[in-house]
Amino acid sequence: MAFNFNALVDEFRRTNWQEPGTWHVAPKLLVLLAIVVGIPVAAFFADTQSQIEELENGRNQETKLKEAYLGKKKQAINLDLHRQQLREIDTQFGALLRQLPNRSQMDALLVDINQAGLGRGLQFELFKPAPSETVREFYAELPIQVKVVGNYHDMGAFASDVGQLSRIVTLND
Known part of the structure; x- marks a missing residue:
């Protein structure tokens, strides 16, 4: 087919x-x-x-x-864990804020720094706070120029004493 x-x-x-x-x-x-x-x-x-x-x-x-x-x-x-962490952070932040000196405590802090140096036998050749402070978001910085004469170990002990102060202080140079 x-x-x-x-x-x-x-x-x-x-x-x-x-x-x-x-x-x-x-x-x-x-x-x-x-x-x-x-x-x-x-x-x-x-x-x-x-x-x-x-x-x-x-x-x-x-x-x-x-x-x-x-x-x-x-x-x-993790919500409960996050809330707990937030509470801890708030507590730590509050503690750090309390360690920052306010304007009324600055004079006492400067005296404490001076006493710490003198207590270690250091001689201050220059102790000059800046005329104005630099304002940051949560705090203000007040730079202080300091020239200190003394031996190495006394300088280290002075830095340790400043670190032990109840207020936050940073050392540079």
Whole structure:
């Protein structure tokens, strides 16, 4: 059984496309195939494609929301620990703030520094507080130029004594 392609082409040529009732079997099958394939393809692109995109967007959003949920869940699990740490930090910060001298305590602090040096047998050649303080976010700095004469061990002991003061003092150079 050989397939005659020329006969099929000839059948399509002789078909009167204006009168479907007179069509031969091959054109009818071709139109039926076009309808059977065309309708699902058209439906896919008309409606299903947008639904697939919407589904994919929903899956992406679900993934992002799950990640956000897990991050917040970890934070919630550690919330009590974070609150405890915050209380400890507040306590430490308050203690440090209390160690910073205020303006009324500056004179006493300068006297304490001077006494620490004299107590170690050092001689002050220069003890000159700056005329104004530098204001920072939580504190103010008041630089003091000091020239001290003494031996190495006495200088170390003086630095240790200044470090032991109840107020925060930093030594440079």
